Amino acid sequence: MAHKPHEECGLFGIYNKDGLQVAEETYLALYALQHRGQESAGIAVNDGGVITVHKDMGLVPDVFDEKTIKKLGSGQLAIGHVRYSPSDKLERANSQPLVMRYVKGTLAIGHNGSIVNIPELKKELEYGGAIFQTSCDAEIIAYIIARERLNAGSIEQALVNTMKKLKGAYSLVMMSPKKLIAARDPQGFRPLCIGKIGESYCFASETCALTSLGADYVRDVEPGEVVVVDENGLRSLKDHCGQKSSLCIFEFVYFARPDSVIDGQSVHFARQNAGRILAQEHPVEADLVMGVPDSGLDAALGYSYESGIPYGMGFVKNRYIGRTFIQETQKQRERSVSIKLGALGAAVKGKRVVLVDDSIVRGTTCANIVANLRAAGAKEVHMRISSPPFMHPCYFGTDISSREHLIACKMSIDEIRDHIGADSLGYLSIEGVHAIAKESNLSMCDACFTGRYPIEVPDEMPKDKYDQKIKA
Structure with a gap:
């Protein structure tokens, strides 16, 4: 994953x-x-x-x-x-x-x-x-x-x-x-x-x-x-x-393109709403709000609007690296973060930064991003996540397939904060994530956060559902 x-x-x-x-x-x-x-x-x-x-x-x-x-x-x-x-x-x-x-x-x-x-x-x-x-x-x-x-x-x-x-x-x-x-x-x-x-x-x-x-x-x-x-x-x-x-709530959090409208709800404004609610739920004194490109940008803008903290760029994304660059080993994954995202030292040096992203899965990438900001001179880094912690596997087409890969199943929020090296960490609440898409015509699935599956699902997610042996 x-x-x-x-x-x-x-x-x-x-x-x-x-x-x-x-x-x-x-x-x-x-x-x-x-x-x-x-x-x-x-x-x-x-x-x-x-x-x-x-x-x-x-x-x-x-x-x-x-x-x-x-x-x-x-x-x-x-x-x-x-x-x-x-x-x-x-x-x-x-x-x-x-x-x-x-x-x-x-x-x-x-x-x-x-x-x-x-x-x-x-x-x-x-x-x-x-x-x-x-x-x-x-x-x-x-x-x-x-x-x-x-x-x-x-x-x-x-x-x-x-x-x-x-x-x-x-x-x-x-x-x-x-x-x-x-x-x-x-x-x-x-x-x-x-x-x-x-x-x-x-x-x-x-x-x-x-x-x-x-x-x-x-x-x-x-x-x-x-x-x-x-x-x-x-x-x-x-x-x-x-x-x-x-409807999968993650369509609004991450999957869909910001310029799409899904079942009556603008994806761009849903993500801004997430940022606004994050600012209400997890306020902090800071000098700059920035998003992790590209998935955190809209939520960061919403956080800035609500908090009054200026919004700015903190990273430059290398647009010439495709998916084929992402490698399987941990060391290669860690190096890929630095090559894909370059911290703007002139923008973050000496500043208290609110860093907004849509999710934390393993935690490794997030830790590398925080480390890059500190290396660029950021005085403080306050991590804000525009969704609740992943706690359960998804059976409906998202590759959240096992609790063993989810950092939130292994650590408390304080432990995750220390693991990624942030000064503070705040996740959007379950109530908050359901409030981001008020214009949508549909109710949302939040099972990956709550374990409340809308239909009956298997007791255990098989590693590959196609390779299960047929028993005579």
């Missing part, structure tokens, strides 16, 4: 009625969603019922160039996917979209989230003769949809039937020969929205992708809703709507 929690994937889909180049539009949308997944990227294009897919490991501009975009063609429908996997399986076979051929035709699917009952579903399917080529949830979901389609009157009804069997987090984009389909789990763990370019509809994980295309935001997909776009326009099925929602 890295020094920051990661979310699993970003999705996009488009139904073209305006002569758009769907592969190019999808490429640009995935570029806007790159923050949601940097391990692989893929685009599938439907041209007259023939689906062509290109996908590979790497960032969007590494996977696609002008030649590959042109090769995908200019079909009527397309879906795209960027992936981050919370498991250790970094394999090309797991990159999405997945394209499946079955008795009713061809199906392409992209998935964001994590299904908690996948081991049981996989076991049942394997006993029925199923053979799987990947270790991602999307393949199992597609297999169940294909089986349900044999008795359902449409692909969207097959998806509705499939949703009865799925437990956990899933936002989906799907493409059949003639339809573009999107769905969101009944709790709405992961975001998904609807946009429109002229007469062409599109789906995206975040509104920032719509903005990048010049698309108009229509609305969010409701938790439990299945939305279908075909030659007759847009319609939806709401068989699974109406349950208590549980």
Whole structure:
């Protein structure tokens, strides 16, 4: 697990009625969603019922160039996917979209989230003769949809039937020969929205992708809703709507791009609200408020507004270091912090600094950042975190997989303060984190902080849910 929690994937889909180049539009949308997944990227294009897919490991501009975009063609429908996997399986076979051929035709699917009952579903399917080529949830979901389609009157009804069997987090984009389909789990763990370019509809994980295309935001997909776009326009099925929602609170704390609006709430202002509440809950006398780039900047601005302490830059971020630079050994991780973030000595020397970040997972990175500020001449460093302490694993698509990796499970707040070398440490309260997104239409999941899971989860998180042995 890295020094920051990661979310699993970003999705996009488009139904073209305006002569758009769907592969190019999808490429640009995935570029806007790159923050949601940097391990692989893929685009599938439907041209007259023939689906062509290109996908590979790497960032969007590494996977696609002008030649590959042109090769995908200019079909009527397309879906795209960027992936981050919370498991250790970094394999090309797991990159999405997945394209499946079955008795009713061809199906392409992209998935964001994590299904908690996948081991049981996989076991049942394997006993029925199923053979799987990947270790991602999307393949199992597609297999169940294909089986349900044999008795359902449409692909969207097959998806509705499939949703009865799925437990956990899933936002989906799907493409059949003639339809573009999107769905969101009944709790709405992961975001998904609807946009429109002229007469062409599109789906995206975040509104920032719509903005990048010049698309108009229509609305969010409701938790439990299945939305279908075909030659007759847009319609939806709401068989699974109406349950208590549980949008992941970390979409507002860290995952989503600041310029996105999720279920009615601006991410930028939610993070500023977090900073304001932090200043109320953990005031301190200081000369400068600064954020850890980039995740702590908005909250730092809110802290400054509320406290009256001037806001300023304390670090310069090296923009030319990608994820591939982050190494696995502890020493390499520690060195990467200094190379990625350079402390501005002229700005912090002799000053009492409030340093704001979104979270502390292991504590190592935070300790290095504090040490860098002190080396640059900061007189005091007061750490403020715009979320509560991580205390429990996440089963819904975030790579907080084990309590053994969480520093808050091993140390008290005072001990963490001493461990990272700060003069003081303050976390946002549970009440505070629930107050940051008052404009949101949905209730929030806070299980990683409280252990209050909105649905039934396994007693123990397996290291890899796909490699559990089937018992006879």
